[in-house]
Structure formats: structure tokens, C-alpha cells
Amino acid sequence: MLLSLSVQNYALIEHLEIHFSNQFSTITGETGAGKSILLGALGLIMGNRADLSSLKDKEKKCIVEATFQVDKYNLENLFAENELDYETTTIIRREILPSGKSRAFVNDTPTNLAEVQVLAEHLLDIHSQHETRELEQQDYQLSVLDAIGNNASLLKEYTVQLSNYKRIGKALSELKAESETSVKEQDYNLFLFNELEQVGLKIDEQKELEEELESLNNVELINECLSKIVAFANEEQIGFIATVKEAKSALIKIASFSKIYHDLFERLQSALIELEDITETSQLLAEKVVFDPERLAFVSSRLQTIYDLQKKHQVATIEELIKIQDHLSSKLNRVTDLKDSILKLEEELKEKENSLNELAIQIHNNREGAIPQFVAKAENILAELGMPNAKFQFSLEVSDVYFSNGKNVIELLFSANKGTNFGTIKKVASGGEMSRIMLAIKSILADYTNLPTIIFDEIDTGVSGEIALKMAEIMKSMSEKRQVFAITHLPQIASKGNQHYKVFKYSEGDTTLSKIVSLTLDERVKEIAEMLSGKEYTESAINHAKTLLN
Structure with a gap:
């Protein structure tokens, strides 16, 4: 869970320190107010590259620091593998120096970007409408079925067995060459x-x-x-x-x-x-x-x-x-001696291969069993989100290749309307439909996995008010088990947050600055009223805002 974020000298932010709710938080603000800056700062925490253009004052260093509660994520082994000090309250810090040099720290231990990226992907999941590549990847599609099919322990054992199999195979190849x-x-x-x-x-x-x-x-x-x-x-x-x-x-x-x-x-x-x-x-x-x-x-x-x-x-x-x-x-x-060793390794490799095949079949069977569960859940959620005719098809084949997560080759096909042909989601789903599909999948996964903090970045673009309410209800439901953020332009979604944050710009002398604040109830009413009818909001908008908040 993301507890707090501190930003200094980054883009339009001179200094910012904010604490977050542990449930459903909504973030609003006018276009250009600095919501993308906030995501950029979180991107640095996730290990994204940085450059001097990120510095507000080129003479001072930029510091972005995020504090996470990680005790529920079972990350002790990950910290140990990367030689990092494990703390239940973990701090990731990035610094960009005026020289252009970038530094990263985890719990005050210097580390490299690769290690930050590995850790951060277990802590933050930022999803925007335009980021659909994840759903197109076979590994992600399989991971969805694995979560539903409870394949975690089998995959862990498979990974160990595959490592041994590859090690023996490599040794055998070397002996045969010799x-x-x-x-x-x-x-x-x-x-x-x-x-x-x-x-x-x-x-x-x-x-x-x-x-x-x-x-x-x-x-x-x-x-x-x-x-x-x-x-x-x-x-x-x-x-x-x-x-x-x-x-x-x-x-x-x-x-x-x-x-x-x-x-x-x-x-x-x-x-x-x-x-x-x-x-x-x-x-x-x-x-x-x-x-x-x-x-x-x-x-x-x-x-x-x-x-x-x-x-x-x-x-x-x-x-x-x-x-x-x-x-x-x-x-x-x-x-x-080589002949004897080769025969021995061939026998050992065959044993490992048999064990791997057994595990791969169990994993495959669990995935096949998870398909109808996923399809039913996803289609029901999409029906609630205004896509009553949305249908999914899976093609799950067993290959001869040992992949890192089993032996399956998968293809996920989708049809949004009656009478339309099935195709890959990337080809047949619109931006708005893709947003709802991803929300449905994340919602399903929330019941099976300890997902990291999820940030939905304007996935409500192009949807109606009624559908937006449904999306908000789903996100709020997800937040019962994990922290959820929604960056939104729609009052229907903004009103459903347990906590509401506003990003805005202001002038100070000759400088334009960006800031984010947590809104009180009265401030929320005004903000949602503005979202409904503009700066010159009406009494009707105020009443509508109160209704939405209720």
C-alpha cells in the first residue's frame, strides 16, 4: 500500500508531501493541472529513466520518495535476492542531480534501476486507457488463468524443476561436445x-x-x-x-x-x-x-x-x-568416463523431463478449468458496464517447448457485439471497451491475488455517466481488499472515493507551481459541482454533487 509521496523540485512541483487513504481514492483536476506530473513522479519510483528536464530548478537536485506498507505482499525473498534490507514500511527514493546523474535507494540502501523496477512492479500497477500491451501478452493472459486456477504453488515447483532441467541439459550438451x-x-x-x-x-x-x-x-x-x-x-x-x-x-x-x-x-x-x-x-x-x-x-x-x-x-x-x-x-x-557420465545425465534428464511434463499438465488442466470461470465473471462485469454482448474465447494448446511458466500457448479472442467476428482485443476493442475489459480483469484478479496498489489513469474516457457509476462501484469494491486510485474527469467516479484529492496549478511571482491536496467534504461538494457544470456552478449542481456523494 502506498502510504505517502514526497516530491521536491520536480517539473512544476517545488515541494509536495501527501499521505494517502488505504481504500478507494479519487484524483481530479483540470486538464494540465499536473496529474501527469504526479504520475511521472510515481514513474520514477517505478524505475523509469530520468533526465535534467525533470528538474524545476536546474541548480538543485530533484528528490521523489514514496513510502509503502509491504507486510502483506510476502516480499522477504525478493528483498533477500536483491540484497536489500527488508522493512515492513519500505521507502523507495530517487534523486536526480543537477549533473544529470540519477541515484536510487531502497530503505536508504543504494541500488540500481533494475532492482527498483523488480520491486516496484510488486507495489504499483499504473493502468491507463492507452496501455493495452499487457493484455496482448501471452504471459499476462496465462497469469490471469493461473490466479483463478490457483497455480501459484505448481508454478513455483515448475520453476525449480525447469531450472534443474536446464542445468542438467546444459551439462549434458557440454559433455557431448567434449x-x-x-x-x-x-x-x-x-x-x-x-x-x-x-x-x-x-x-x-x-x-x-x-x-x-x-x-x-x-x-x-x-x-x-x-x-x-x-x-x-x-x-x-x-x-x-x-x-x-x-x-x-x-x-x-x-x-x-x-x-x-x-x-x-x-x-x-x-x-x-x-x-x-x-x-x-x-x-x-x-x-x-x-x-x-x-x-x-x-x-x-x-x-x-x-x-x-x-x-x-x-x-x-x-x-x-x-x-x-x-x-x-x-x-x-x-x-x-564421458560415455558413462553422458548415460547417467541422460537418465537424470529424462526423469526431470517426466516431472516437468507432469507439472505442466497439472498447470494446463487448472488453466482449462479456470477459463469458464473467467469468461463467466468477465462477461457478467462487462454486461454491467454496458457491454451485454461481449464474449471471450480462449485457445489453450500444449506445446513441446518448456516456457518459463509451463508449456501452454494461449490466444485470447474477443467480440464486443452480436454478429461480429472474434479477434484479438487489440484489433476489435475500442479504447473505451478496452478500459472496461481491463477493469473487469483487474476486478476479477482482486479476488484471487494480493494485487499491488492500482492506479487507474482516466480509464473512464468515453463512457457515459451511468457506466461511470458502475465502474466506480467496481473500483470501490476492489478497494475493500487493496488500495485503489482513480484519476478521473467524471464526477460519478470522483464522488465514490473514500478520499478525494485535487491537483491544481497556481502562480507564485513569476513561477507556475502544481500541488495536490486532500479535500474536505465541503471542498468535495464544490469540486464535483464544478465537474458537473463548470466554474460557475449552480445550486442545482451543488445538490447533484451532494446526491452523488451520498
């Missing part, structure tokens, strides 16, 4: 894997083979060098072992004289042991170093195979080749 790619690559990956596996690569093998190849290619030089070491060591006269032994014999004579000489002797002894070991090792290595052409050929071939694989896979080490081999193995195993 599987198709993997199958195409499988033969080549298998060839690469087998090629690496057959080689039997080992970590550090390359370094060992390269050292061995170096040795095999230099057998003569190695043998020569090792033999020289042995010869130099064992030469009888000048061999370094014999020489060191003589030095040792010399040092042993003075080793006992001082620790210094003893340590020197120990060092020489250690050196002798090391030299003897070097000589022995060199002798053994020299005996082992033989030219082995077969081994040379094997090592060369083995290394060449490794080098070729490294070049092929654009790597430099055996470790990297082993990683590639492991990755290829995973890819090959993945093909089998």
Missing part, C-alpha cells in the same frame, strides 16, 4: 600414447645415456689417460707413489718432535692412501674401458629416439615427456 571432440582425437592420442609408452622412458635416463655416449666415443683417449696415471704412479724411480713414500719416510723421523711435524706426516699419509686408491681405480677403469660398437649404436639410437620425441612434443626433458604421457593416458580414460 565427448565428440575426444572421440575425434582418440586415435591420434592413442598413437602418441603408445609411442611414448613403448619407449619406456625413465627419469634421469637422458643424462646417464649422454655421459655413456661421451665415454663410448672417447674410449682410446680415456684408456690412454688412465694408463698414464697408473704408469706415473708406479714408475720405479720417479713414480709419484714411490716419491710420496720416500717423503713419508723422511717425515716419520721428525714426527715425534712436534705436533706440527706429526700432523704433516698424517696429511702425507692420507695423501698417499688417496693416491694409491686413485691408481687402483684408474687401473680397474682402464681394464673395463673397451670399445663396444653395439653398445655405442644402442645408446646413440636410444638418445636419438628421446631427442626426436622431445622435438615432436616441443619439450626439453624426459620429465616433461612423462607428464605428456600421463596427460594422454587421462584423455584416453576420459573418453570412457
Whole structure:
């Protein structure tokens, strides 16, 4: 429910703050008095775009603030989804700065226009005679039947199931695409894997083979060098072992004289042991170093195979080749895993599809059951509104497509008079007829849903006084369960409001301003009398106004 509206520096409004009745309120005023400005301000609250032309004083910011009572609308989840602070008394504020920048707030929390629009459509429903697109939309037509057919819980479950169905379908498509790619690559990956596996690569093998190849290619030089070491060591006269032994014999004579000489002797002894070991090792290595052409050929071939694989896979080490081999193995195993996963997801998707179809059929059946109820109610209301021959026809088909609200394709046809063909409302209904049709539908929905605050903007254009009275009675009846506003030029409707507001313009210096005020009973009598006979209203008009108010 809209509790209050505050407007500053907007169009012809310098400052305005007004509180509203919780039932049926009527708003009147001369053409151009500012009723459209009021709707424009509410449009900002609903998330409409704003520009600098909206500012009365271009040097100051414009502020429009609306306060709503929302405790009956079950909007806690909506607030949570949009990360907004939930308050039973919620305030939406829009600001337009002189720079042209626009800001939006919900309960003093900065937010974006998209979130404001989502929230506001649960709080305000502004309908004018010329806004008929809503009734032409299939989703709206279905929503009317859903309200009457009590489909709310089924649609909620359907939405959850559809989300799961789409999620599984997307995952299945991705797996199938991956599987198709993997199958195409499988033969080549298998060839690469087998090629690496057959080689039997080992970590550090390359370094060992390269050292061995170096040795095999230099057998003569190695043998020569090792033999020289042995010869130099064992030469009888000048061999370094014999020489060191003589030095040792010399040092042993003075080793006992001082620790210094003893340590020197120990060092020489250690050196002798090391030299003897070097000589022995060199002798053994020299005996082992033989030219082995077969081994040379094997090592060369083995290394060449490794080098070729490294070049092929654009790597430099055996470790990297082993990683590639492991990755290829995973890819090959993945093909089998994908097949199993695809089969599992296909079964899961089929289950979800069956559940969705069951829900869609229940939703469809409830909609079909709601059609005769809607038709009877709507035709009865339209008969009261001067359209006794108005008839509706529905075509409700089940499609193969999963829409966001079921599987139905709907078409609503209308005929206003006997002997006329049925057609879409947009084509066959006049503006006045469309107004009455929308009022009838809103009236029906009022019995089934917690509709937001409804504002009827001059939907009474082109109707007679008697029909206007009927329209007013319907709107007043609707207001027993929710807040209803009617912006009207007809006294018959203005008189039926629980509260009556007047919009007017006035001059202040060189400035024209617009204002809205709540009328007292006496003021209402005068306003309705003016609506009946003009500014120079008569006593008869006064009496007529009182009669209407009674």
C-alpha cells in the first residue's frame, strides 16, 4: 500500500508531501493541472529513466520518495535476492542531480534501476486507457488463468524443476561436445600414447645415456689417460707413489718432535692412501674401458629416439615427456568416463523431463478449468458496464517447448457485439471497451491475488455517466481488499472515493507551481459541482454533487 509521496523540485512541483487513504481514492483536476506530473513522479519510483528536464530548478537536485506498507505482499525473498534490507514500511527514493546523474535507494540502501523496477512492479500497477500491451501478452493472459486456477504453488515447483532441467541439459550438451571432440582425437592420442609408452622412458635416463655416449666415443683417449696415471704412479724411480713414500719416510723421523711435524706426516699419509686408491681405480677403469660398437649404436639410437620425441612434443626433458604421457593416458580414460557420465545425465534428464511434463499438465488442466470461470465473471462485469454482448474465447494448446511458466500457448479472442467476428482485443476493442475489459480483469484478479496498489489513469474516457457509476462501484469494491486510485474527469467516479484529492496549478511571482491536496467534504461538494457544470456552478449542481456523494 502506498502510504505517502514526497516530491521536491520536480517539473512544476517545488515541494509536495501527501499521505494517502488505504481504500478507494479519487484524483481530479483540470486538464494540465499536473496529474501527469504526479504520475511521472510515481514513474520514477517505478524505475523509469530520468533526465535534467525533470528538474524545476536546474541548480538543485530533484528528490521523489514514496513510502509503502509491504507486510502483506510476502516480499522477504525478493528483498533477500536483491540484497536489500527488508522493512515492513519500505521507502523507495530517487534523486536526480543537477549533473544529470540519477541515484536510487531502497530503505536508504543504494541500488540500481533494475532492482527498483523488480520491486516496484510488486507495489504499483499504473493502468491507463492507452496501455493495452499487457493484455496482448501471452504471459499476462496465462497469469490471469493461473490466479483463478490457483497455480501459484505448481508454478513455483515448475520453476525449480525447469531450472534443474536446464542445468542438467546444459551439462549434458557440454559433455557431448567434449565427448565428440575426444572421440575425434582418440586415435591420434592413442598413437602418441603408445609411442611414448613403448619407449619406456625413465627419469634421469637422458643424462646417464649422454655421459655413456661421451665415454663410448672417447674410449682410446680415456684408456690412454688412465694408463698414464697408473704408469706415473708406479714408475720405479720417479713414480709419484714411490716419491710420496720416500717423503713419508723422511717425515716419520721428525714426527715425534712436534705436533706440527706429526700432523704433516698424517696429511702425507692420507695423501698417499688417496693416491694409491686413485691408481687402483684408474687401473680397474682402464681394464673395463673397451670399445663396444653395439653398445655405442644402442645408446646413440636410444638418445636419438628421446631427442626426436622431445622435438615432436616441443619439450626439453624426459620429465616433461612423462607428464605428456600421463596427460594422454587421462584423455584416453576420459573418453570412457564421458560415455558413462553422458548415460547417467541422460537418465537424470529424462526423469526431470517426466516431472516437468507432469507439472505442466497439472498447470494446463487448472488453466482449462479456470477459463469458464473467467469468461463467466468477465462477461457478467462487462454486461454491467454496458457491454451485454461481449464474449471471450480462449485457445489453450500444449506445446513441446518448456516456457518459463509451463508449456501452454494461449490466444485470447474477443467480440464486443452480436454478429461480429472474434479477434484479438487489440484489433476489435475500442479504447473505451478496452478500459472496461481491463477493469473487469483487474476486478476479477482482486479476488484471487494480493494485487499491488492500482492506479487507474482516466480509464473512464468515453463512457457515459451511468457506466461511470458502475465502474466506480467496481473500483470501490476492489478497494475493500487493496488500495485503489482513480484519476478521473467524471464526477460519478470522483464522488465514490473514500478520499478525494485535487491537483491544481497556481502562480507564485513569476513561477507556475502544481500541488495536490486532500479535500474536505465541503471542498468535495464544490469540486464535483464544478465537474458537473463548470466554474460557475449552480445550486442545482451543488445538490447533484451532494446526491452523488451520498
